[in-house]
Amino acid sequence: MLSPMEAVTTPPFRNICKRYGADVLISEFISSDAISRNVESSLKKMTFNEQERPLGIQIFGNNEESLCSAAQVAAETNPDFIDINWGCPVRKIAGKGCGSGILNDIPKMIKLTKAVVDSVQIPVSVKTRLGYSDEDKPIVEVAERLQDVGIQLLSIHGRTRSQMYKGTADWSLIGKVKDNPRMHIPIFGNGDIDSAEKMLEYKNRYGVDGILIGRAAMGNPFIFKQCKQILEGGKIDIIPVSERVKVCKEHLNGLKEWRGEKYALLEMRKFYSGYFRELKNFKPFRIRLVTTNCYDEVDEILDEVSVSLNYD
Ligand SMILES: Cc1cc2nc3c(=O)[nH]c(=O)nc-3n(C[C@H](O)[C@H](O)[C@H](O)COP(=O)(O)O)c2cc1C
Structure with missing residues (x-):
């Protein structure tokens, strides 16, 4: 899966990644407040074409009313699913309790997620991090609770909010979520996958149902072709x-x-x-x-x- 990235996973780039083998695509994150206020540039970010399916529209926010109304507006464009961003660590987002800022208030995260799930007819997924800080990584329990309120796919970036993009992603907790016998929805892992070889190694080691590739795909949509080749046991192409x-x-x-x-x-x-x-x-x-x-x-x-x- 091409990991959602602001000002990167635009329709033209998504289409290229799809052609090279990305199975699932997600829009850039879009502010639910802006969608509710009909801000044109935000509505434009929801556009996609049929070749991109399965495609999710990702929304972020912290207010129940605007998250639900944004999810409904997004659902009207007929994507395959809505993805809620509970992972963005940047101050202007997380500082307002959006993105990974919600990991400070798990009951609210669960309540808002349930409200979004209940407000649309299409599947809802969540993308999040291990927890808020290095001392607090509740993802195993959070994953169960998100599943219990009806999400249908969970993507986990193996860092905490405090870590931002520093250090290395810790996949062991992603593996623990996947190994939890109570979990039955697909678990996708994310963080630091920068080659087809590493994708295969992590897929096999942690048993995840899917892997998101972000930064390593920027200007390198070819990585998806290489992933497909390695999964099929073939040789990796050098791109002319x-x-x-x-x-x-x-x-x-x-x-x-x-x-x-x-x-x-x-x-x-x-x-x-x-x-x-x-x-x-x-x-x-x-x-x-x-x-x-x-x-x-x-x-x-x-x-x-x-x-x-x-x-x-
Ligand atoms: C420039 C940039 C923009 C990003 N924008 C988003 C976003 O809109 N939504 C989201 O869920 N994650 C966003 N992320 C996080 C990535 O999707 C991904 O979780 C993170 O980069 C870790 O994966 P990687 O190591 O494969 O890059 C962004 C990351 C970068 C570098």
Whole structure:
């Protein structure tokens, strides 16, 4: 599964990941307050196409009324499921009791989750972390309680809120949730999976039903193809430079069509090192790509990358 990421898992990038083998997709997180207030940019984030199924729309919030009304608005767009974000650690979200901020108040987390489950006819999933702080990792019990109020899939990032993105993800507790005989819904694991080999190792070691890949997929949708290849027992493909350039251009064009040229130029800057990281001598091209504001120039630089660079 392509792990949901703000300003990353946009429709154009999701479609590319799907083509390369991501089985499940989720939108960027969307503020339930903004959806309830009909904020246009938030409503736009809910768009998807049929090829993306199964697809979830992810919402965040802390207020029962707006979470339920946002879930209903999202359900009207007919996604396959609604995902509640109880995992975001950033201060402006968690500080308001949204995202992983709710891990400070488990009874409220359970109450709000139940309210969302009861407010829509489609399945609801949750994505969360191990707990709030390193001294408090109640995920095994929380998972049972979330299942009891009716969620149909649980994704767990093996860090706490206090950890943010520091240290390494602790998968042992994810494994414990999966091993709990009371659990029957699918448990997906998340955190630090950066290669097909690691995906396979963690899948086998912890027995999870699915794995979410986030940062390692940025500019590297090819990782899903490699995961599929390794799961099927085959050899992992090296992706030709020309293919990397072609997909990068498709991503750029897709973002331009979706949100305009300026958005596309700015947002693509965080993807170039992903698309071309393994190529020797990419750095000078990267500097040019992230400093120009001219769309045609980006296109030309990418053509140069295609003819000038290779792996060794
Ligand atoms: C730029 C960025 C944006 C993110 N936005 C979201 C989000 O909107 N919703 C969410 O549930 N998680 C979000 N996350 C967390 C990721 O989905 C994932 O849980 C985390 O990066 C750990 O997985 P990884 O090690 O595979 O990257 C975001 C992470 C990053 C790096």
